[in-house]
Amino acid sequence: MIKHTVTFKLKYSKGSEEEGVFLKAATQLKTIPGIKNFECLHQISAKSHFEYALSMNFDSMETYNTYSEHPEHTAFVRKYWAAYVEDFLELDYELM
């Protein structure tokens, strides 16, 4: 099982209309086949400037790659991620 996470900061403030538009679009990603346990999170540690995260599980790297290349994912990246996100860090985990 692979846990794919991406933590990020938006160009827009919390409570803004743009935040709402972005998070609504991000939440739609969960309908892409192969995703398990999709979560939309607030990052709350004061030791990091990131403010949000998306987290999802995949059964295999193949399923993960299928998600990455899925038209709904690439359209989201092009239309929303590139326009709304100021900074991000992708972290993927496997149990030891």
Next chain:
Amino acid sequence: MIKHTVTFKLKYSKGSEEEGVFLKAATQLKTIPGIKNFECLHQISAKSHFEYALSMNFDSMETYNTYSEHPEHTAFVRKYWAAYVEDFLELDYELM
């Protein structure tokens, strides 16, 4: 529920004796009261230089703070974390 995560890179290589000593000590943290779903993880995204992560859940910020100040945690930080870790990032999450 708060998910506390810390991703990190060691000063020592994978498979080294030092890696084994550090990870064994880190795994012992799970016995501290209040921790739920403790996980020791490999970070596998090539987009980040971090190589490991610890992840654990707490029911409340109070429980999280009790863990942070627990003598076994502070001893681990002093004896192992400070000596073995080259770089790290702490990220804490709450469900939206």
